[in-house]
Amino acid sequence: MRKFQLITKGFVKENPTFSLLLGMCPTLATTTSAINGMSMGLATLFVLVLSNMAISATAPYIPDKVRIPAYIVIIAAFVTILQFVMQAFTPDIYKTLGLFIPLIVVNCIVLGRAEAFANKNSVLDSACDGLGIGIGFTFALTLLGLVREILGSGSAFNWKFIDGDGILVFVLAPGAFMALAYLIVLFKKVTSGKGE
Amino acid sequence: MEYILIIISAIFVNNILLSQFMGICPFLGVSNKLSTATGMSGAVCFVITLATLVTYLFQYYVLVPLHIEFMQTIAFILIIAALVQMVEIVLKKVSPALYQALGIFLPLITTNCAVLGVALMVVTNEFTYGGAEPHKLNLGESVVFAFATSLGFGLAMILFAGLREQIALNKVPKPFKGIPIALVTASILAMAFMGFSGLV
Amino acid sequence: MAVQSSFKNMTLCLFAVCLVASALLAAVYAITKEPIEVAEHNKTISAIAQVVPEFEGEPVSDTIEVSGRKYPYYVVSKGGQPVGYAINTSSVGYGGPLSLMVGMTADRVIYNTTVLSQSETPGLGAKCVEPEFADQFRNWNPEEKTLAVTKDGGDVDAITASTITSRAYSKAVETAVTVFDAIVSINKGE
Numbered sequence: 001m002r003k004f005q006l007i008t009k010g011f012v013k014e015n016p017t018f019s020l021l022l023g024m025c026p027t028l029a030t031t032t033s034a035i036n037g038m039s040m041g042l043a044t045l046f047v048l049v050l051s052n053m054a055i056s057a058t059a060p061y062i063p064d065k066v067r068i069p070a071y072i073v074i075i076a077a078f079v080t081i082l083q084f085v086m087q088a089f090t091p092d093i094y095k096t097l098g099l100f101i102p103l104i105v106v107n108c109i110v111l112g113r114a115e116a117f118a119n120k121n122s123v124l125d126s127a128c129d130g131l132g133i134g135i136g137f138t139f140a141l142t143l144l145g146l147v148r149e150i151l152g153s154g155s156a157f158n159w160k161f162i163d164g165d166g167i168l169v170f171v172l173a174p175g176a177f178m179a180l181a182y183l184i185v186l187f188k189k190v191t192s193g194k195g196e
Numbered sequence: 197m198e199y200i201l202i203i204i205s206a207i208f209v210n211n212i213l214l215s216q217f218m219g220i221c222p223f224l225g226v227s228n229k230l231s232t233a234t235g236m237s238g239a240v241c242f243v244i245t246l247a248t249l250v251t252y253l254f255q256y257y258v259l260v261p262l263h264i265e266f267m268q269t270i271a272f273i274l275i276i277a278a279l280v281q282m283v284e285i286v287l288k289k290v291s292p293a294l295y296q297a298l299g300i301f302l303p304l305i306t307t308n309c310a311v312l313g314v315a316l317m318v319v320t321n322e323f324t325y326g327g328a329e330p331h332k333l334n335l336g337e338s339v340v341f342a343f344a345t346s347l348g349f350g351l352a353m354i355l356f357a358g359l360r361e362q363i364a365l366n367k368v369p370k371p372f373k374g375i376p377i378a379l380v381t382a383s384i385l386a387m388a389f390m391g392f393s394g395l396v
Numbered sequence: 397m398a399v400q401s402s403f404k405n406m407t408l409c410l411f412a413v414c415l416v417a418s419a420l421l422a423a424v425y426a427i428t429k430e431p432i433e434v435a436e437h438n439k440t441i442s443a444i445a446q447v448v449p450e451f452e453g454e455p456v457s458d459t460i461e462v463s464g465r466k467y468p469y470y471v472v473s474k475g476g477q478p479v480g481y482a483i484n485t486s487s488v489g490y491g492g493p494l495s496l497m498v499g500m501t502a503d504r505v506i507y508n509t510t511v512l513s514q515s516e517t518p519g520l521g522a523k524c525v526e527p528e529f530a531d532q533f534r535n536w537n538p539e540e541k542t543l544a545v546t547k548d549g550g551d552v553d554a555i556t557a558s559t560i561t562s563r564a565y566s567k568a569v570e571t572a573v574t575v576f577d578a579i580v581s582i583n584k585g586e
């Protein structure tokens with residue numbers, strides 16, 4: 001039951017994008033389409049689960065004062081592994097996401113979960129936590145990507161439903177900020193109506 | 197001539213915050229007040245330039261000769277973390293006044309993706325200015341690029357903080373309070389910066 | 397709870413973490429090195445196959461220097477005769493470098509073109525990858541038609557509102573023709 005809660009909480013209550021506002025850089029930069037957003041979310045999920053597990057397993061042996069550098073090294077190692085795997089098996093996605101794959105290292109969500117959860121919980125719980133937060137992040141990025149793709153290019157998951165162009169600005173930088181602003185407002189409205 | 201193009205391009209055309217989306221966390225997090233935004237920009241400016249210089253040298257004099265380019269991400273982030281620590285210690289000793297102003301922002305900078313982003317960009321991406329053929333930047337160009345990028349960061353940051361201070365005095369619909377209205381503002385600012393595209 | 401920090405265990409611990417991390421990375425690097433190379437190779441091959449006529453065997457890669465710049469190119473042959481040349485050229489578009497693979501047949505006609513990398517504005521210049529624009533270069537004979545946008549007196553129909561990208565594309569194709577001539581003249585000289 002607890003494990004289930006750990007996985008689902010990232011969806012709404014502790015959604016890293018809409019309610020905690022973490023990891024904004026990849027959120028805004030890679031969501032030009034639903035597929036791109038989803039790929040970025042899954043890439044982060046991969047790192048999040050593995051680094052959470054590794055940190056949870058090693059935390060008892062790491063002296064307190066050097067824990068942050070140690071965590072960063074662990075996270076960076078998994079990110080580099082992800083880079084190699086993506087280069088080998090999904091080179092097109094790797095090229096599209098570009099610099100934002102290595103930049104997962106400095107995504108506050110990953111280090112944040114290590115500090116807030118993984119270093120004081122069991123390996124299995126940490127894995128569930130990473131999975132939950134990762135799913136929440138993927139969900140948010142896919143949704144934002146979908147909204148931007150529908151408005152900006154008139155297609156959804158690369159399936160085009162109108163001829164010609166959409167409202168181009170939504171694919172460009174200003175649209176990213178705008179779409180995210182409205183999604184957060186919507187998210188606040190929905191959750192506050194239900195929760196309180 | 198090329199240096200001028202690099203500077204204009206990095207500050208206005210490819211603004212790190214408003215068109216590349218790097219360093220958004222401090223952009224949204226510490227832009228409530230003009231004074232903190234200025235402090236943050238100063239600290240970022242210092243660290244980006246220094247970090248790019250060191251990582252550039254490390255890439256071409258350590259990683260490449262030893263054929264361990266695969267250690268790039270780990271090495272760069274460790275260098276940045278160590279540099280930030282060092283800057284903090286040195287600043288504390290040498291200039292307590294400056295430390296007072298920038299000190300609290302320094303620990304936040306390690307996880308500012310603009311720093312790692314610029315460091316990685318200069319060694320992986322190819323740049324092109326004024327119709328010249330695309331090429332990797334050399335040391336001088338890299339440092340100028342990093343410095344100009346951080347100026348762009350500062351410019352966007354300070355403009356944004358000024359706007360947010362004004363917005364704080366106005367009535368905002370309740371669900372928009374805080375981050376959402378800031379994002380809408382950023383969106384309009386980004387639109388304004390789009391006017392620079394194609395300049396270089 | 398975490399171990400008490402002392403200078404000795406801090407250094408030791410960080411050193412151990414770095415060591416394990418680098419060992420792990422080296423291992424993964426060694427494992428994925430080959431698939432990465434294969435993936436890159438396949439990508440080049442598929443780009444070449446798109447722009448040249450049907451061929452047999454593997455494309456032969458080479459580079460040539462034309463007016464101080466090196467261009468990689470690939471020769472494909474059928475029945476022992478070279479039937480096509482895929483030339484990698486680049487020019488500067490609106491958002492950054494625009495890299496193309498241009499295929500030429502042996503009789504100096506452009507067979508097809510494909511974009512290898514671009515950073516043009518989505519929805520505007522980025523349309524250069526779409527067939528509406530790119531297909532006009534199919535079977536383009538540089539002797540009959542001029543490689544410049546109509547605005548500049550050429551025959552290339554520019555993408556709406558993206559003249560700079562269209563110009564860059566035409567320029568890269570034009571460079572490929574120049575490179576092709578250089579390749580042919582070298583081969584004749586031999």
